[in-house]
Amino acid sequence: MSNTHDIPVPHPEKLDSKQFSSLKSLFLFAGGAGLLISLIGLFVPSLREQFAFSWLFGFSYFFTICLGCIFWTCLHHATDSDWSVVVRRQFENLSSLVPYFALFFIPILICAGILFKWWNLSPGDDPLLDGKSGFLNKPFFIIRAVLYFAVLSAFAFYLKKHSTLQDSDGNVSRSFSMRKLGVGGIPAVALGITFSGIDWLMGLNYHWFSTMWGVYLFAGAAGSSMSLLVLLITALKARGYLKVVNAEHYHTMGKFMFAFSVFWAYIGFSQYMLIWYANIPEETTYYITRNTGGWWYLSVLLVVGRFLLPFAVLLLQWSKKAPKFLSVVAIWILVMQLVDIYVVVLPALHGEGLSPSIFDFTSLVGIGGILGWILIRKVESSNLFPTKDPRLAASLKLTN
Amino acid sequence: MAEYQKVYGIGGEFDSAGSLMQAAEKIRDLGFKKWDVHTPFPVHGMDAAMGLGKSWLSGPVLVGGATGTLTAALLTFIPSWGIYPMIVHGKPFDWRVLPAFFPIFFELTVLFAAFSTVIALLVMDQLPKWYHPVFNWDHFKKVTDDGFFIVIEARDPKFSEVKTRELLESLGGKHVTLIQD
Known part of the structure; x- marks a missing residue:
């Protein structure tokens, strides 16, 4: 159809760095303040336990979403997608935040003895741990953490490098290199999110296990990173950029948000039902803690807010095609993902019931603020969409 | 045998999905209502080019x-x-x-x-259906292979045996044929 429906080649767009300078300093200031208050918790022994869990909560929230962004970038290349070319650069910017998580991981490593009960146990203390010691031991734990950051950072780095270089040289063979990276990157992200989830979240109670854990985290993360993309694109469009993104692209992004709301519920319920039905004490501890006291309200909120509400709202076609409305749903999904990670991490500390702390807030603002500041710098550094991608024209005239 | 033959419509063949889409947009803009396009495979964007609304499925x-x-x-x-x-x-x-x-x-x-x-x-889709007039047109068999067709029905208020034929020919239609019911 290209012979009859010619679309003019859009001009490359770059972010005007002055326009976002106030937002950048706001992010830096909020992030710095958040980090500073959080770090008080690290150095005051009486606050350290609360700090450790709050920090792990903030860290896991952003880390899983960042991994979701790498997944979407890889999926785009692995499937030779047309539609996502105009929004892909923002996924690449979000993905390239992954190396910075290695810095945010340092407090978790310092507090590992507080977070993970197995850390301070020696062989013979607990036969259940002895059986798992081939995996749960300090050297392997650290090697694995290094591997996650190194491998995922490498994928994010090379995917963005090829993509930005293609902007200047227009070399089509880079698309083939990116396809290879994409095909390799999907299993890398899958293994990364599964094993990091096992290490840092399931490891909070080394007695408990669930084979659906990795998929559960992935399902929540993939839907949330698509929501984050919708917000980022809408923010850029509100300032007059990315006019190439139209209602059809929003429709596709909305469909993925819908699909992953359903997928999250499917995986979450499958995990819950198998444990609930089998009724084995070793497995039920996880849900008993999260279904008693104040946690019960948050668990029910998740069922309604992370699944039923987005499901009902996104089922309608117009809601996916209306950028402003979809952005509101995206904010809602991101907040629900926050609740989800909160219910995963904090009950490990406050098993008796919901007990919010200032550190929950400051670690979130601290990590989020610094990452937001880096993100704006990343967005500024390259074109806002891949201008010489061979599939750009197909993306511009997307029809659902 | 004196036979009364009812006219079903006029059909034309087009070279490609692209030229078919362009012709469909013209016919849509001229205000035709009772007409259809036939292709060997689904063509993205054709529903908009034909001016079809959201399906009630x-x-x-x-x-x-x-x-x-x-x-x-x-x-x-x-x-x-x-x-x-x-x-x-x-x-x-x-x-x-x-x-x-x-x-x-x-x-x-x-x-x-x-x-x-x-x-x-x-x-x-009004299926199952045992008979459809377009199959009276021999050339139409290409629709399952490599043919792209537009058929404008006689029951459309704007239909005229002469003018509709001219319209399809002016849009690039080939083998424009009157189809009997």
């Missing part, structure tokens, strides 16, 4: 899905809470046993939605 699917959920609820609640309460696996037999029924809710919702999709689709 989603309505029957929603009704079918909701019926499925309701059926599943009745099928599980009535026996388990009403006529034959039984303790299984030490689980209570009140609302707290609800998660055990979710797979049934899910399956029947999907099943009923799928049934209503297929049935509504057959109704929309």
Whole structure:
């Protein structure tokens, strides 16, 4: 159809760095303040336990979403997608935040003895741990953490490098290199999110296990990173950029948000039902803690807010095609993902019931603020969409 | 035998999906209502080019899905809470046993939605259908191979045997033919 429906080649767009300078300093200031208050918790022994869990909560929230962004970038290349070319650069910017998580991981490593009960146990203390010691031991734990950051950072780095270089040289063979990276990157992200989830979240109670854990985290993360993309694109469009993104692209992004709301519920319920039905004490501890006291309200909120509400709202076609409305749903999904990670991490500390702390807030603002500041710098550094991608024209005239 | 032959419409063949789409946009803009395009494969964007609105298929699917959920609820609640309460696996037999029924809710919702999709689709497409006038046109057989066709029906108020033929020819239509019913 290209012979009859010619679309003019859009001009490359770059972010005007002055326009976002106030937002950048706001992010830096909020992030710095958040980090500073959080770090008080690290150095005051009486606050350290609360700090450790709050920090792990903030860290896991952003880390899983960042991994979701790498997944979407890889999926785009692995499937030779047309539609996502105009929004892909923002996924690449979000993905390239992954190396910075290695810095945010340092407090978790310092507090590992507080977070993970197995850390301070020696062989013979607990036969259940002895059986798992081939995996749960300090050297392997650290090697694995290094591997996650190194491998995922490498994928994010090379995917963005090829993509930005293609902007200047227009070399089509880079698309083939990116396809290879994409095909390799999907299993890398899958293994990364599964094993990091096992290490840092399931490891909070080394007695408990669930084979659906990795998929559960992935399902929540993939839907949330698509929501984050919708917000980022809408923010850029509100300032007059990315006019190439139209209602059809929003429709596709909305469909993925819908699909992953359903997928999250499917995986979450499958995990819950198998444990609930089998009724084995070793497995039920996880849900008993999260279904008693104040946690019960948050668990029910998740069922309604992370699944039923987005499901009902996104089922309608117009809601996916209306950028402003979809952005509101995206904010809602991101907040629900926050609740989800909160219910995963904090009950490990406050098993008796919901007990919010200032550190929950400051670690979130601290990590989020610094990452937001880096993100704006990343967005500024390259074109806002891949201008010489061979599939750009197909993306511009997307029809659902 | 003096035979009265009713005219069904006028059809024309086009070179490609692209030229077909362009012609469809023109015909849409001229205000024709009773016409259709025929292609060997689905053409993206053709519904907009033809000026078709949103299909009403989603309505029957929603009704079918909701019926499925309701059926599943009745099928599980009535026996388990009403006529034959039984303790299984030490689980209570009140609302707290609800998660055990979710797979049934899910399956029947999907099943009923799928049934209503297929049935509504057959109704929309007026299938099964044993006869259609376009097959009176020999050239039309190419539609399952490499032919792209537009057929404007005689019942369209704007239809005229001479002018519609000229229109299709001016849009690049080849083998423009009058189709008998």
